Amino acid sequence: MRVDGLLRKLDETLVPPLGRLLDRLRRPTGHTGLVTAVALASATAVMVTAVWVAERPKETPTDTEVVRVGVPDGESVPTYLAESRRELDALSAKASGDGPPYALVMFSAYLAPDRLPTVLGGAPVAEVFTRVPLPGMQTQIARMPVHQVPDDVVAGMLLFAERKEREAHDYQERAAEVTGTRDEERLRPVYETAAQVAIAEATAYRTHCSCVYAAVLRAGAPDLKRLAARPGVRAVDPAPEVRALDRAVFLPPLPEPHPAADPAGAGPTPTARPPEPTPSAAPPEPGPPSPEPGAPTGEPATAAPTEAAPTVSPEPG
Structure with missing residues (x-):
């Protein structure tokens, strides 16, 4: 899958849950800053990992046939x-x-x-x-x-x-x-x-x-x-x-x-x-x-x- 297609799929699957999470985070608590940082870091890690997997070159198997x-x-x-x-x-x-x-x-x-x-x-x-x-x-x-x-x-x-x-x-x-x-x-x-x-x-x-x-x-x-x-x-x-x-x-x-x-x-x-x-x-x-x-x-x-x-x-x- 190419990167642009992968990002569109990530938008569809990750953005709605993240929106709901951020909406809950607007409520005042003592841990709002910490939770926000953790959520953003997790989302970033998921996206970076997905892009790396999509762009990683495929390994060519060794041909041992005569x-x-x-x-x-x-x-x-x-x-x-x-x-x-x-x-x-x-x-x-x-x-x-x-x-x-x-x-x-x-x-x-x-x-x-x-x-x-x-x-x-x-x-x-x-x-x-x-x-x-x-x-x-x-x-x-x-x-x-x-x-x-x-x-x-x-x-x-x-x-x-x-x-x-x-x-x-x-x-x-x-x-x-x-x-x-x-x-x-x-x-x-x-x-x-x-x-x-x-x-x-x-x-x-x-x-x-x-x-x-x-x-x-x-x-x-x-x-x-x-x-x-x-x-x-x-x-x-x-x-x-x-x-x-x-x-x-x-x-x-x-x-x-x-x-x-x-x-x-x-x-x-x-x-x-x-x-x-x-x-x-x-x-x-x-x-x-x-x-x-x-x-x-x-x-x-x-x-x-x-x-x-x-x-x-x-x-x-």
Whole structure:
């Protein structure tokens, strides 16, 4: 309620009783001055308190919800890309109090790390999404935090290659240990296929493959619009609603044409999936959430690429 409306309501509710009180106070008593002072002080306190409550700014609740940026479930990729372009065109050039907005940048093809500076035009990158595009195989998506491009991307690929080599070794051991019933024997080719895929992924990452298909960065509206027009950029989806990367989930579409959103992977899904192998050497522990560009951190930016989606590698159950 605004102050003027509140004062009108106070007039209607407080003035008549106060008038009657003052009329009684006209009668001579020994305590007229004291009672008058107390009454006026009480009325003043009520009005001041009411005005303070009316004008006190509302507290904004802390938003702890995770923000999703990317292809919504069930929406086609062309529809999502068209909507992203409309949002980018409508993005105001005026900077908000939180600084330039985050944005999801999608590439028209898989890129090698050394091509990123050219395509992105030197824009500061917070993280990239990678996947080894093996025909007919569903490979794993990795979300890699970065500070320096391309050096941190290369370092992240090498760490992921080591993880895939351990994974391949574990699947090979599982395949060799399969004995028993016919149902158990059916797991052998699945283990062998999973090992082959992991080896192929490790080999690709060690050669700094053309595997990067999206990036997350932070820039002003004019820079984002110029970036969207650069060769090799498929689309730019501005995400001003993202306040921190650790409270955001990005789902960029893959460069391959898809009739519907399927950012989790490409290619046929295996019909049989054995249990997840027990690693012979534990993979690197996930590091802290992806830092904002330029933010100081005590750990290397590429210390722990995050596995963002399942591969042909089997999952539990």
